Amino acid sequence: MIRLPANKNARVAGIAALGAVVMIGAAYAAVPLYDLFCRVTGYGGTTQVAVGEAGAILDREVTVYFDANTNRNLPWTFEPVQRSMTVRIGESALAYYTATNNSDQPVTGVATYNVAPYKVATYFSKLECFCFTQQTLQPGESIEMPVLFFVDPLLDDEPHLDDVTAITLSYTFFESQDGGSANTDAAP
Structure with a gap:
């Protein structure tokens, strides 16, 4: 006491x-x-991180749009390689984002993500992702970062999701607060 x-x-x-x-x-x-x-x-559009393989591949298709943002304090250019792709539900797909350090010194960044509309966030599963993993870029360096994902076939079983034809996957990069080096051992 x-x-x-x-x-x-x-x-x-x-x-x-x-x-x-x-x-x-x-x-x-x-x-x-x-x-x-x-x-x-799954609050706020946070996706689920999948382990293993996707289930059945359905005929239903959705268009996935890719969005990229950087915090104003991060001297990087960050953008998706492709703006959108159409995938069948249950089908694994691979998308890429690029980042370039525009400063004259090494900078470490980390990305957060979300999915819109929020109601599909629990059905959007990433098998591999650069999110929440620190990325250190040297001055002028560019990297390409993959995102392997699928839309869970269980989405098709939900009547309130019948109107979903498009999903937006959005990333925002921030400068890492601890300034540590890139962590390559983190989970997807």
Whole structure:
């Protein structure tokens, strides 16, 4: 048990300091906890990361549009190689994005993603992705990054998703806050 000082001013100062420590800890924990919440629930268009192979391939097709954004503080050019592709539900597809470091020094970035419309996020599965993996680019360096994905055939079993004919996969690159080197051991 924490013993508070007998002096009233010291007690208030101690409580305020403890409150500040708790708030700083909560601020550091907020991003990983929110990310975990989004991955588990599909909230905010967060896709599911698939393990293994896609199921049956259906005749139903959807057009997948690819979107790329960079935070204004990241000196990169980031764009999809193709703007869209039409895929059959259940069929694995491979898309590419390119990134170029426009600065005169090495820069490490990390991408987040989401899917629109949000109601299909849990049915959009990535088998391989560069998201949440730090990418370090040397000055002037360009890289091509693949995304292997499929739309889960279970989408076709949901009557409220019959109107879905297009899906947008959107990535946003941010400068890595820890400035670490690229992590090549991360999961998709």
